[in-house]
Amino acid sequence: MLMTQYGYLLMQSMHFLIKGGNISFSNDSRLAALRGGSLHLDALNIFNGGNLLRQNILQVNMTGVTGKVKFNPDGNLIHPAYDIINVIGNGIRRIGYWSNYSGLSVVPPETLYSRPPNRSSSSQKLHGVIWPGQTAQKPRGWVYPENGRHLRIAVPSRVSYCEFVSQVPGTDKFAGYCIDVFTAAINLLPYAVPYKLIPYGDGVNNPSCTELVRLITAGVYDAAIGDIAIITNRTKMVDFTQPYIESGLVVVAPVKKRNSSAWAFLQPFTGQMWSVTALFFIIVGAVVWILEHRLNDDFRGPPRRQLITILWFSFSTWFFAHRENTISTLGRFVLFIWLFVVLIINSSYTASLTSILTVQQIFSPIEGIESLISSKDPIGYQQGSFARDYLVNELGIHESRLVSLKMPEDYAKALKDGPHRGGVAAVVDERAYIELFLSARCEFSIVGQQFTKNGWGFAFPRDSPLAVDLSTAILKLSENGDLQRIHDKWLMRSACSLQGTKLEVDRLDLKSFWGLYLMCGIACLFALFINVLQMVRQFSQYNSLEVASSGRSSTSARLQTFLSFADEKEQEVKSRSKRRRLEMASYRNETMDGYSSKRQDIESPPDESPHASNEA
Incomplete structure (x- = not known):
């Protein structure tokens, strides 16, 4: 128109x-x-x-x-x-x-x-548009250029852990967590990607994903999706997308319940923690005794009584039941710092002991990958997993110790039988599989820490733009929550959960409290330093009077005098010093009076009268 x-x-x-x-x-x-x-x-x-x-x-x-x-x-x-x-x-x-x-x-x-x-x-409104193909869905733009053919995308044909990826029996379709993630990511691309999923494997054994990645470089497949871990030797052959699930190798082993023993009250602290704590009780008791000995009658008496006082005073502070009062300022300062440290230690001990007695504890003879390496027991791994090559090449475990396992039921049987009945001591596998395995098996648990960190991604040839675009799409799925919803759909199970169960005991170690002990130690050294300065100043005054009265000034005599001075009560020293000053002042006065009278006698002449002369 x-x-x-x-x-x-x-x-x-x-x-x-x-x-x-x-x-x-x-x-x-x-x-x-x-x-x-x-x-x-x-x-x-x-x-x-x-x-x-x-x-x-x-x-x-x-x-x-x-x-x-x-x-x-x-x-x-x-x-x-x-x-x-x-x-x-x-x-x-x-x-x-x-x-x-x-x-x-x-x-x-x-x-x-x-x-x-x-x-x-x-x-700004328009009526709905009918797009080519008689659809109201908006097209995404250009089709991914591949010369008019569908991408050949390989999918591992797994026989275990089919929740991640599996072929629907009797069809050429696939289902599982990995497939849903790939489909959701593809739908977010701004262009269409025609593809065809091709099963890889014989359907009897779990295929090797490393060999599958190698076939991409050989041009047999255009890409690969599924539970493909991103590891170093694979990244040298292909490009991976952003990981869509975190994983890593862990150790799973049988665990047993730990019953409380008669010595459970010692479990909250490690042996080192108990030793250092007891040592500081004695040190603080000795420091307070030194600071109070010259002032406080509660810290004086025969040597045996004083030793008992030190021990009783120090250990009674654990319960805040010490009966001796502190008089000196320095003694109160040290006691205040120490009571604060005791409060923290006491609270931590109480909380840990409560956890030990009320929370069910479990233990395993295998503590992690380190103890597994040092032992000679057989180790299980999943068939087709890269875990075998990692254990042999990276950790140096001999191949004769490794046992290939296919199904989760094989895991459970081998772990129950144990190394002495033809089974394995532990199984090393990726965390994603193990979490699904443990969801219904409470008699096993992950022990130790995860010792590798990787993820799963989709593999594409080098410099493929699809790897970059799908990485962006996976990030969008993570941000909008779709990735978590897909995870919950396939991998969320009614877990076998031992509520209130912990593996091993979280014992309190010295490294958690060394700052408190350092602070207390510095306070004790500071108080002792000030106390020694005060005694030296008092002794210098006292010693001058002693030397003046006795005339002795040898080093041994001065040392003996100082030790005697340090053991004496300060009030007695002050009284004696005051009395000596008075005596010396009186002596000086008498000396001066005698000297004056003698001088007068010398200076005044005898009387000479005339009468005396005449009489003579």
Whole structure:
């Protein structure tokens, strides 16, 4: 309709030009410079009446098939409008309108001209579009270029742990967690990817994923999806997508319930923790005794009594039941720090002991991969897993110790039989499989820490754009929660959960408390240093009086005097020092008085009277 309208305008304008008799053409001097070119542009002529034709078109004011046709001074149509049609086969279907006044709309523009213009996003509407294929679903764009053929995507044909990936019996379809993740990621791509899933394996044994990855490099397959772990030697051959599930090798072993023993009260602390704690009780008791001995009668007496006091005082602080009072400022300072440390240790001990006595504990003779390596017992692994090569090449375990296991039932039987009855001591496998295996088997548990860290991804040839685009799609699935929903659909089971059960005992070690002991030790050293300075200052004053009174100043004598001074009560020392000062002051006064009287006797002459002379 639009082309018909403009054709009509052009015919009208040409009619005006013909009536004027001025239709002519001439050469364009600007094209002369292009003479000799392969396009022969210099042969083109220009219409001399072009400006007149343009003016005639801009002066049109008429009502045509599509409505009012008129131009504004800028040369633009006034209220241009178009029908938006949906071509369906050989037919058409109007799905809305467009105008520069209101934008997209399902209402004819003529009815909107009387209303205020509204270009908000909520008002931009069209009827539904029927896309090729008679579908209302919006197409995703171009098809992935592969010369018109479907991608050959290999899928491991597993015989165990079919929750991850398995072929539907009697069909060429696949189901499982990995398949749902791949399908959801493919649907998020902005283009279509035609593909065909091809089973890999004999259906009797679990296939090797490393060999499957090698076949991608050989061109046998275009990609591979499934439970394919991303490990170093595989990444050297192909490109992997972003991991869609975390995994890694773990050790699973039989566990037994641990019954509480008569010595369960010792389990909260390790032996090292008990030793250091007991040592600090004695050290703090000795430090407080040193600080209080010269001031406090509770810390004085015969040596045996003083030793008992030290031990009783130190260990009674565990229960905050010490009966001796501290008098000195330094003693109270050390006791305050120590009681804070005791409070923390006491609370931790109580909490740990409560957990041991109330929470059921389980134990295993295998503590992790280290104890498994050091033993000589056989080790199980999943058939077709990379765990075998890792145990042999990386951990140096001899092949004769490794036992291939296929089904989860084989895991359970081998672990129950144990190494002494033809079974295995433990099984090494990826965490994703083990968590599914343990969901209904409470007699086994993961022991130790996960000793490798990897994930599962989809494999593509080197530099394949699909690996990058699918990685982005997997991240979107993770962010919008679809990845977790797929996980819950396939892998969430009614787990065999021993509520309140823990593997081994979480014993409190010294490394959790060394900061407290360091703080207490520094406080004790600081208090002892200040106390020694005070005693030395007092002794220097006392010693000067002793030397003055006794006249002895040898080193041995001074040392004996200092030890005696340190053992004496401070009040007695002060009293004796005061008494000595008074005695020395009295002695000085008497000496000065005797010296004065003697001097007077010498200076005054004897009496000589005349009577005495006459008598003589």
